[in-house]
Amino acid sequence: MAKSVYIHIPFCVRICTYCDFNKFYIANQPVDEYLDCLIKEMSTREDKVVETMFVGGGTPTALSEEQLEKLLRAINDLFVITKEYTFEANPDELTEAKIKLLKQYGVNRLSLGVQTFDNELLKVLGRTHHSEDIEKAVNLSRKHQIESVSLDLMFHLPGQTLKQFDDSLNKALALDVDHISSYALILEPKTQFYNLYRKGRLKLPNEDLGEEMYQHLKETLKASHLNQYEISNFAKEGHESLHNMVYWKNEEYYGFGAGAHGYINGIRYGNINPVNQYIKKIQNNELPKLQSSEVSIKEQMEEEMFLGLRMSKGVSKTKFENKFNRTIEDVFGEHVKELTSQALLIDENDFLRLSNRGQIIGNEVFERFLLS
Known part of the structure; x- marks a missing residue:
């Protein structure tokens, strides 16, 4: 919930x-x-x-x-x-x-x-x-x-x-x-x-x-x-x-209002933007959603990494495994090895986190966790 x-x-x-x-x-x-x-x-x-x-x-x-x-x-x-x-x-x-x-x-x-x-x-x-x-x-x-x-x-x-x-x-x-x-x-x-x-x-x-x-x-x-x-x-x-x-942390939340986005029960959605159209939908007892899509396990794993790596503490390997029944090494091992060798990622105790340089070019690091 x-x-x-x-x-x-x-x-x-x-x-x-x-x-x-x-x-x-x-x-x-x-x-x-x-x-x-x-x-x-x-x-x-x-x-x-x-x-x-x-x-x-x-x-x-x-x-x-x-x-x-x-x-x-x-x-x-x-x-x-x-x-x-x-x-x-x-x-x-x-x-x-x-x-x-x-x-x-x-x-x-x-x-x-x-x-x-x-x-x-x-x-x-x-x-x-x-x-x-x-x-x-x-x-x-x-x-x-x-x-x-x-x-x-x-x-x-x-x-x-x-x-x-x-x-x-x-x-x-x-x-x-x-x-x-x-x-x-x-x-x-x-x-x-x-x-x-x-x-x-x-x-x-x-x-x-x-x-x-x-x-x-x-x-x-x-x-x-x-x-x-x-x-x-x-x-x-x-x-x-x-x-x-x-x-x-890639957790779920409600989004209400024109242009708001939410993530509920594995569905990510966005409301319509124009105020008058939003009002008309609600007054007609319709949902004001412009689009919605189910977030696949692949997408969830990607988001777990590039959102979680924004935090200084990083991504917990244990939490990832408990959530997806797969290890980070199993899913992203090659990328993790490459990024750590480039000193952009630090593997320490149970967490993967960005180095100082990794934070500066964060978007380039995040792109490496997009699965083909």
């Missing part, structure tokens, strides 16, 4: 230049109808008691206070959340009134879409907040005793220098946050950045600088109060993202 839930709120006050998630400019959208349909879809689930809940987007804090409370009340009516309850938020939208609501309804973790503390780069990214909004949001979260606060930071941004990235890291650490997710910009199709790049109007730092930034990230946070537990994630002890670990 699934022990986690993802809820998608596909509305934003502004569309960021780099974002390829399912999102829509909130003005003139049927937000209240969407929430009614989302609540109706959530009521179809089998499990009431779940360990983790993650409300993402889009931007959940783009909702008005009334809409936010409507969603929070419905979640509390439909689910019992036993461990981690996360909301994504933009720093400038996280008003004190909204934080009070989140706290009142049991939210114990906030994930703030900061991306950078540099105001000029924030403009380039199309963000609506400024660096001072970040400190204000963190301080308000502490004031109202939100148990865990996480910041997202990006690197390898257009025009970004190592010094600018270092400055953002140090400002994040000075706020004594509990968790930092930091990742390189990826140019995704259908984004404003991608279109500008194709037209020759966007210049990215070279790949060597991107690797240098990642190394600097690891070294800086290693010397801090945060421990690396996944390729792009660092946390104080006890503040790791339990919800994201569900994905990396």
Whole structure:
């Protein structure tokens, strides 16, 4: 049975230049109808008691206070959340009134879409907040005793220098946050950045600088109060993202809302993206699924490796064997031997994990675990 839930709120006050998630400019959208349909879809689930809940987007804090409370009340009516309850938020939208609501309804973790503390780069990214909004949001979260606060930071941004990235890291650490997710910009199709790049109007730092930034990230946070537990994630002890670990451990979860994805009873599915089509499906008492497919044992084994290797601890050979009745050596032995000889993979005790170099070129390593 699934022990986690993802809820998608596909509305934003502004569309960021780099974002390829399912999102829509909130003005003139049927937000209240969407929430009614989302609540109706959530009521179809089998499990009431779940360990983790993650409300993402889009931007959940783009909702008005009334809409936010409507969603929070419905979640509390439909689910019992036993461990981690996360909301994504933009720093400038996280008003004190909204934080009070989140706290009142049991939210114990906030994930703030900061991306950078540099105001000029924030403009380039199309963000609506400024660096001072970040400190204000963190301080308000502490004031109202939100148990865990996480910041997202990006690197390898257009025009970004190592010094600018270092400055953002140090400002994040000075706020004594509990968790930092930091990742390189990826140019995704259908984004404003991608279109500008194709037209020759966007210049990215070279790949060597991107690797240098990642190394600097690891070294800086290693010397801090945060421990690396996944390729792009660092946390104080006890503040790791339990919800994201569900994905990396290849475990099942519900996905609700337009464009949401889920994985239930061996079936991976994705909901339709357009808000109006999602609403129409729900109002017609139809499932809003765009596609679904059974995940084969072969695919499960592949995913067990390239998702599990994202975690610093790596993949347990014992767990793999218990789950699939086959050893990693039996299925991937040749690849494991080659990758360990290249010092990209470390075989230690019961775990296979990425080396430092393996983390830097992780995608190349993961591709080796795709069975023909």
